[in-house]
Amino acid sequence: MEASVIELYPASGTRQPLQGLYLSQLLENGQAQKSPFIYSNFVSSLDGRIALPGPGRNSHQVPPAIANSRDWRLFQELAAQADLLITSARYFRQSEGQEAQAELPVGCSAEFDDLRAWRIEQGLSPQPDVAVFSASLDVPLNAIHRYRERNVYLITGSAADSEKLEQITAASHTRVISCGQDGHVDASLLRNKLNDLGYQRVYAIAGPAVLHTLVQGKALDRLYHTTAHCLLGGTKFDTFVWGSEFDPAVCMPLRAMYLDTHAPDGAGQTLAVYGQ
Helix, strand or coil: CCCEEEEEECCCCCEEECCCCCCCHHHHHCCCCCCCEEEEEEEEECCCCCEEECCCCCCEECCCCCCCHHHHHHHHHHHHCCCEEEEEHHHHHHHHCCCCCCCCCCCCCHHHHHHHHHHHHCCCCCCCEEEEECCCCCCCHHHHHCCCCCCEEEEECCCCCHHHHHHHHHHCCCEEEECCCCCCCCHHHHHHHHHHCCCCEEEECCCHHHHHHHHHCCCCCEEEEEEECCCCCCCCCECCCCCCCCCCCCCCCEEEEEEECCCCCCCCEEEEEEEC
16 A cells, blocks of 8 residues: 555656545645535446446446555545445445445454554544434344444435334434435435534445435535446446436535556556535
């Protein structure tokens, strides 16, 4: 992890160590802006694939050709700065079926000891709290119980099934955040709801439908996007935004970009930061 990346923008040609590249970005810059500051992160191929069908799996997974430890380190650095993670009910279903990519960060392996220690030094809780987007309320309770040490919220629309909600809240430590007039989440209301709960930095690590909901509700402030320099093809794939067309288009100006020539092997990748 000691090999550096080349900064392409704004200070073209300078070298930066990969480890720590994203750490402290949000603490330094995010708190002075909207509260909470909501950000997300994806890795994709040059042809825009973030996930393909996994062998022997019901769900899609990050393709091995683009998954790499250097991008994963940066993913964990972004999680280390968050006081709340937004995920999806789909993640909890995958977790229950042992198809989830990993447990919710920050990772507990030795390679992330420094990030967990850094959180404590910054006065943050040992792990970020968790918020689950769901309209269907199909959230396995066993998967929720794995996060007893964290606050867990279920974000849904006001017309969500009240009986299901009561079952979930009675059988777990989950609390409900209602956003919207029907069963689906209206993210335009989300920022104020999370601000009232005291959250400042919110990391969305869910899939393309949740990202679409956030963008549609003007609730995404920054996007971190790793592009692995390879083509995957395929006709069944996920890209990082899925939903109706944005009209007008949502503009996210480039904030920073880096070139990492060390992974994936034989390809390299660019690390881009868009938005505020």
